[in-house]
Amino acid sequence: MAAIDIGPGASDRGNSWDISGYTIIDKTNPANDAGTLTSFELWYNSGGGNAANVKIGTFSGSGTSYDDRDYETLGTVTAGSKQTFSGKDCDVTSGDFLGIYQSSAWMESEATGGSDCYYYLGDAFGGGAQTYTLVSSWIISIYGTGVPGWLNIGKVSGATATDLAKVNSVAVGDISKLNGVSV
C-alpha cells in the first residue's frame, strides 16, 4: 500500500507571507488516498518570529467554501528551518486539501507555482464550513504524510482496525487483504 501524501511540500521558498491570524488552505497536491495523516512538515520564515498557536488539518470543499475534516494542535513552531512532527492521527479522505492556522508568523511561500491558496480571517478549525477568499497561484510550505485506512474492515478480533499497528506480525499498512477480503 502506498503512503498518503498531501500539500505542496515544506521548503525554503523565495518569498514569505505574513499569515498571522489567518487559516490558509493550499490546494496544491490534494490527498491521494483516504486514511490517517501521521506526520507533518512546515517551514516558517524567521523574519516573522516563531509561529504561535499552530493548528494543521484537512479540508474538503470547492470554490470558496471549505470545511475542516479533522485537525491537530501543534503549538509553537520555531522559524528558520524545516520543522517535522510525527505521532499524529488526522483523518483524511482522497481529494482533501491541507490547511493551517497560526496566530502569528510568516510562512515560506512563493507567489507563483501553486494551485491556488484560500484564506479565512480567523481560526476555521472546528468551525464548520466557512467562506474563503482566493489568492491565485500562491504556494506555502506545508506537507503531510500518512497511511491508508481500511475501508472494508472495521475490526480485527474485536479491536478497531485503525488502532492496530500489526496483524499477525504484519504491519497494517502492508496488508491489502485479510482472509481473502480487501481491507
Next chain:
Amino acid sequence: MYVRVEPSGCCERKGMVQVRFSMYLEPTDYGYDKHHVQVPVIPEEGYQGKVDAWGNPVNAKHFEKWIDALPKKWQNNPFHNHFIYVEPTISDESILAIAEETLHQAYKKWSADTFPDVKNAPYAKPIIDAARITACEAKVQHLKDTALERKV
C-alpha cells in the same frame, strides 16, 4: 542531545493527554548545523515601511535590506517533534522514559538521513466523560507548569 516536553503542544485530545516532545541536538551531534540557525531580532514596533492589506511589505527589496540590517541571534530549533497520547494518571518519570526512548529512535533515523517518523504503540480509546476531561486538563496544566526535560 536532549528532549523537552513542549508545553504549547500539550492538550486534551479525544480523552487522552496529548504530550509533545521537542528534540534538540548539541554541537557534537549529527546534523547540528541544520537546525542551529541565525534569526533576526525583530524590534517591538516591527517593520515600519509600507505594507499591503496582509501586512506584507510592498517593497520587497526595502524589506530585505531592513531584515539584513537587524541584529541576529542564534536559535537552536528542534530537529524533530513527536506526539504521544497517555492516560492522565501517568507519572512524570514514565513520560520522561518514553521521551528518552523516542529521542533515541528519532536520532537513529535522523543520523541515517531518513525522516524520523517515530511510531506510537496502539492504545485503547477511552470512554470520554466530564471527569476524564477534567483529569486530562489537570495533567496538561501540570505538564505546562513543570516543563520536563531529559538530556542523554
